[in-house]
Amino acid sequence: MSDHAVSLSATSSNPQAGVSGPSGPKPRHVFSRRNIFLYGTLIVVALYYLLPLYVMVVTSLKGMPEIRLGNIFSPPLEITFEPWVKAWSQACTGLNCDGLSRGFWNSVRITVPSVILSIAIASVNGYALANWRFKGADTFFVILIVGAFIPYQVMIYPIVIILREIGLYGSLTGLVIVHSIFGMPILTLLFRNYFTSMPEELFRAARVDGAGFWGIYLRIMLPMSLPIFVVAIILQVTGIWNDFLFGVVYTRPDTYPMTVQLNNIVNSVQGVKEYNVNMAATILTGLVPLVVYFISGKLFVRGIAAGAVKG
Amino acid sequence: MAANGTSVSIQDLSLNFGAVSVLQTLNLDVAEGEFIVLLGPSGCGKSTLLNCIAGLLDISEGRIFIKGKNVTWEEPKDRGIGMVFQSYALYPQMTVEKNLSFGLRVAGIAKDEIAKRIARAAEILQIEPLLQRKPAALSGGQRQRVAIGRALVRDVDVFLFDEPLSNLDAKLRSELRVEIKLLHRKLQNTMIYVTHDQIEAMTLADRIAVMKGGVIQQLDAPQTIYNRPVNRFVAGFLGSPAMNFVEGQLEAGTTAVFKTGDLTIPLDRYGFDGAGTKSGPCVFGIRPEHVAFGEAANSMPFATDAAVEIVEPMGSDTLVWTKLGGRNFSFRVEAEKTLRNGDPIRIGFDPARASLFDTPSGNRM
Numbered sequence: 001m002s003d004h005a006v007s008l009s010a011t012s013s014n015p016q017a018g019v020s021g022p023s024g025p026k027p028r029h030v031f032s033r034r035n036i037f038l039y040g041t042l043i044v045v046a047l048y049y050l051l052p053l054y055v056m057v058v059t060s061l062k063g064m065p066e067i068r069l070g071n072i073f074s075p076p077l078e079i080t081f082e083p084w085v086k087a088w089s090q091a092c093t094g095l096n097c098d099g100l101s102r103g104f105w106n107s108v109r110i111t112v113p114s115v116i117l118s119i120a121i122a123s124v125n126g127y128a129l130a131n132w133r134f135k136g137a138d139t140f141f142v143i144l145i146v147g148a149f150i151p152y153q154v155m156i157y158p159i160v161i162i163l164r165e166i167g168l169y170g171s172l173t174g175l176v177i178v179h180s181i182f183g184m185p186i187l188t189l190l191f192r193n194y195f196t197s198m199p200e201e202l203f204r205a206a207r208v209d210g211a212g213f214w215g216i217y218l219r220i221m222l223p224m225s226l227p228i229f230v231v232a233i234i235l236q237v238t239g240i241w242n243d244f245l246f247g248v249v250y251t252r253p254d255t256y257p258m259t260v261q262l263n264n265i266v267n268s269v270q271g272v273k274e275y276n277v278n279m280a281a282t283i284l285t286g287l288v289p290l291v292v293y294f295i296s297g298k299l300f301v302r303g304i305a306a307g308a309v310k311g
Numbered sequence: 312m313a314a315n316g317t318s319v320s321i322q323d324l325s326l327n328f329g330a331v332s333v334l335q336t337l338n339l340d341v342a343e344g345e346f347i348v349l350l351g352p353s354g355c356g357k358s359t360l361l362n363c364i365a366g367l368l369d370i371s372e373g374r375i376f377i378k379g380k381n382v383t384w385e386e387p388k389d390r391g392i393g394m395v396f397q398s399y400a401l402y403p404q405m406t407v408e409k410n411l412s413f414g415l416r417v418a419g420i421a422k423d424e425i426a427k428r429i430a431r432a433a434e435i436l437q438i439e440p441l442l443q444r445k446p447a448a449l450s451g452g453q454r455q456r457v458a459i460g461r462a463l464v465r466d467v468d469v470f471l472f473d474e475p476l477s478n479l480d481a482k483l484r485s486e487l488r489v490e491i492k493l494l495h496r497k498l499q500n501t502m503i504y505v506t507h508d509q510i511e512a513m514t515l516a517d518r519i520a521v522m523k524g525g526v527i528q529q530l531d532a533p534q535t536i537y538n539r540p541v542n543r544f545v546a547g548f549l550g551s552p553a554m555n556f557v558e559g560q561l562e563a564g565t566t567a568v569f570k571t572g573d574l575t576i577p578l579d580r581y582g583f584d585g586a587g588t589k590s591g592p593c594v595f596g597i598r599p600e601h602v603a604f605g606e607a608a609n610s611m612p613f614a615t616d617a618a619v620e621i622v623e624p625m626g627s628d629t630l631v632w633t634k635l636g637g638r639n640f641s642f643r644v645e646a647e648k649t650l651r652n653g654d655p656i657r658i659g660f661d662p663a664r665a666s667l668f669d670t671p672s673g674n675r676m
Contacts, residue, residue, distance in 0.1 A: 201400035201473075204367050209414030209461070210388030219413075223404040 060084065060279035067275050083276035087284060091277055093264040095253065100281055102254075103261030107241055107288075109172050110257055114179035115236040119229065122184055126191025127217050131203050141192070148185035156249055163250065170252040178250055179240050187232055194228040195221060230296050238289040258285050317379070318343045318501035319364060319469055324373035326356075326363060326525075333359050334525040336373070341503060346495050349505045350512040351522035352548070357505045360522070361471050364503065366390050378468055388418070390469075393462025397474040399454040401446040407457050408442040411464050425464075432463040435494070452483045459494070472504040476511065488514060509549050513537065521545045539666070543673040546596050546666055552643075554596045557636045558670065561593040569595050569667070571636035576613050580663040584675050592670040599630065601664045602642035605657060614659030619650050633658070 029035075055072055060083050062076040089099040096102060128134065129141055159178060160169065168174035198221070206216045247257040256264075262285045266278045319341040326334040333356050341347050349357040362368040364375060366387035374383045382390045401410050408429060415425045433439045436456045446454055455475055462470055475491075476484045492515055495502055506512055512519050513533045520530045521544075529541045540546035546554050559571030567578040567588050576595065608614045615635070623630040628643050631650060635658075642658060644650070667676040 199398055199400065201396040201398045202402065204362075204365075205394065205396060205400035205461070206402075206413075207367060208365060208387045208392065208394045209465075210386075210417045211413075215417055220402055 056279045056283055060276050060283060062276055064272070064274065064276065083274070084280040084284070086274075087265070087277045087281035091265045091281065092268070093253075093256075093261050100258060100261055100265070100284055103256055103258035104284075106172065106251075106255055107258040110175050110179065110247075111237060111240045114176045114183070114240050115233060117176065118180040118183035118187055118236055119232045121180065122187030122232070123191045123222075123225075123229070124217065125184070125188040126193075127195050127221055128213075129188065129192045130195035130198075131200075131216070131221075132213065141188075144185050144188055148189070152182070152245060156245075160249065169250065170255065172251070172255055175246060175250045175255075175257075178246050179243070182246075183236055183239070186235070190232060190235075191225075191228060194225060198224065234292055234296055237292050241288050316343045317341070318345065318377065319503065320376040321360075321364070322374045322376070324360075324363060324375065325371045326359060326368065327371045332525060334363070334370075337525070337527060339520065339527065339530070341501055344499045344501055346502045346504065346515055346517045348512040348516035348519045349503065349522055350507070350509060350519050350548075352507060355522040356525040357507075357522050358473055359525075361394075361473050361503060361505045364390075364469075365392055365394050365471050388414070391467045392469045392471055393465045393467045394471040395455070395458045395462050395473065395475045397477050399446070399451075399458045399478070401454055401457055401461075403446055406443050406445055407438065407449070407460075410446065410457060411442075411460050414461065414465055428464045428466065432460040435463065435497070436460050451479050452487060455479065455487060456490075459491075463498075468501060470500050470502045472502065472506075474506055475504075476506070476508070484508075484511075491515060509551065513549075521548060523548075538664075539675070541675050543594060543596070543668040546668070550598055552599050552630055552641055554598050554666070555602075555635070555638075555640045555642075557595045557638050557640070559593065559595060559636060561588065561590055561667065561676070563588045563590045569593070569662075571595070571638075574615060574636050576662055578662050578667070580612055580661065581665060581667065582663065583667075588676065593676060594668040594670055594673075596666040596668065597660055597664065599641045600643045602658055602660045604631075604642060604644050604648075604659075608657045608659030611659030612661055612663075614657060617656055617658055619652055619654040619656055621652065622650050631656075 058075055059067060059072065061079050061081070063078065063080050063082070066077060087100055089101055090097060091099045093103075125144075129137055163169040163174045163178075168177065202220065203216060206220045211219060241257075242259060243257070244259045244263065247260045248263075251257065251260070262281050265281050317340050319339070321337060321339040324334055324337045325332070337360065339347075339360075349360060351357045359368065363370050364377075366382065366385060370383070374381060376382065377390055377392065387394075401407075402413060405413065411429050411432060412425050415428065429442070433442060436459060438453065438456050438460060441449060441453060441457070446457070449457065455478075458475070472491075476487055479487065488511055491504075495515075504511075504515060516533050518530060519533050519536050521528045521536060523544055529536055529545050536545060537549055540549065543556070547556070557571050559569055559574075561578075562568050562570060567581070567583075569576040569578055603611050603614075617633040617635060617640070619631055619633055620639075621632040623632070624646065626646065628646050629648060629650070630641050631644055632639060632641050633656070634640060650656070668674060669676050
């Protein structure tokens with residue numbers, strides 16, 4: 001009896017004894033096996049991808065004598081921007097010797113209208129497919145999606161003939177049309193899934209309010225779909241800017257996009273291989289998609305998630 | 312043509328999705344200023360019917376008249392309706408004011424007229440302080456008020472409500488229920504209200520249309536539907552706690568009786584539908600609140616002994632479960648009564664307040 005009383009008072013007067021077990025937040029070990037493995041892998045992979053970029057930047061800042069020493073990983077002893085200037089405005093591609101600048105402006109003139117045209121059409125497509133269930137909508141959608149799986153190579157020659165017949169072969173307009181058409185399946189799918197994920201009652205409310213096809217699209221749907229437009233813009237800008245195949249097939253030397261020009265600079269067989277100019281030209285060409293990613297990375301992820309999860 | 316004083320008239324309306332028939336030759340006349348509730352379990356076609364009236368779904372057969380005008384092929388905006396949705400469906404990028412005025416701006420109504428109508432709607436619904444806010448900054452109740460306001464500013468004859476309170480919590484729901492009732496009294500508009508909540512249906516409706524499988528089972532005043540359900544489905548769907556059902560045999564004769572097990576319930580006081588009664592299997596139904604208990608039971612035309620099985624205190628009253636004819640049987644007693652499991656009790660009821668249903672068809676007898 002007295003023993004019992006003693007033990008009772010002991011526990012109540014000494015709270016330390018009562019909380020001998022785990023309590024509060026679980027302790028975390030910074031150098032646990034799991035963390036070492038995880039971060040180790042991440043660092044190795046990051047190095048693997050960053051090393052070529054490092055070599056490119058370093059090489060583009062060296063003069064040719066320094067490159068001939070052969071230490072591709074060593075930083076430049078003497079920094080020079082000469083190769084960049086040369087790549088932009090003096091490098092020779094075929095007959096022209098005005099560098100990548102011509103290709104850059106060609107690419108801009110191809111990319112901007114293609115992106116605007118393809119997204120404008122695809123977003124209306126997706127909206128119509130998601131909200132106005134017209135007769136044959138499903139069939140139309142299936143055909144469009146199947147289109148996404150047909151290899152480009154199959155269609156190159158027929159399109160050459162079509163463009164020739166309508167007199168657009170070799171012009172920038174022709175290439176813009178080709179890019180817009182080839183962007184259609186994936187973009188329509190993207191927009192359709194996004195608009196399907198929007199509450200249907202919103203659409204119905206707008207109809208009761210008297211808004212029509214374009215009224216609902218422009219005043220209700222568009223303001224709500226910024227994320228998916230950002231995704232579409234990124235996909236199209238990078239896709240069209242990086243395109244080589246269509247560019248080389250459907251344009252002429254004076255309308256070559258930047259990627260084709262880059263290829264012509266890097267693969268030229270005459271004279272000395274100017275590695276520093278090649279590196280600078282490559283970085284210049286890749287700069288536009290890179291900048292787009294850096295600016296809109298966050299929005300991109302959000303838009304992809306919104307479209308994918310609920311679609 | 313729709314008769315004078317008829318606001319909405321639905322004639323032989325059918326709707327099929329492919330081979331699936333959702334609504335079958337449905338007829339419904341709603342009087343001017345009437346509050347009709349479409350009540351039924353999920354998938355009974357009540358929301359579909361509302362969408363057909365609104366013009367959001369194309370019907371397969373039949374005609375719809377609103378205010379005597381055939382609107383079967385009209386666009387929703389030309390039907391003279393306003394609609395309130397379950398999910399509020401407010402335009403998220405617009406302020407409350409812009410939400411209210413959207414339909415009017417689309418219709419190209421003059422600015423001062425728009426301002427006047429918004430001011431009136433905001434005053435009626437007491438949402439004046441919220442006009443410059445976006446929907447995301449509103450609570451559920453406020454959002455639904457704005458949604459009602461959007462129907463209000465359209466100055467329409469018919470209001471359609473599609474489960475407007477289902478997304479709200481219980482307290483808000485009962486508050487807004489009262490507000491909708493007050494709104495109806497003030498505006499005197501025709502209102503068609505879809506819900507699966509029988510309390511909303513009972514409290515709001517002038518008439519309730521109980522639906523099942525795309526067919527209106529019964530269309531009547533709430534009290535009639537509650538007291539004289541036309542079939543077993545309606546009887547079981549309305550009422551909480553639910554009606555007691557006891558299966559047995561009807562024996563016709565000079566005085567008809569209902570027999571189950573060793574119980575015999577006299578039916579001389581029961582008002583049969585139609586003229587003849589014939590013997591056969593049937594279901595005897597009585598609501599828990601129509602069962603008397605203790606001393607009061609002995610003064611009833613029918614009384615029997617039973618034992619308490621389970622007691623469920625509900626606060627305002629207590630539900631007692633027992634057995635009658637081998638079936639679970641519940642009845643209500645005042646909350647003050649203290650009963651324990653196994654207590655012997657005496658229960659009784661007046662068969663005049665009961666409902667008898669033919670077993671094969673489920674129809675009221």
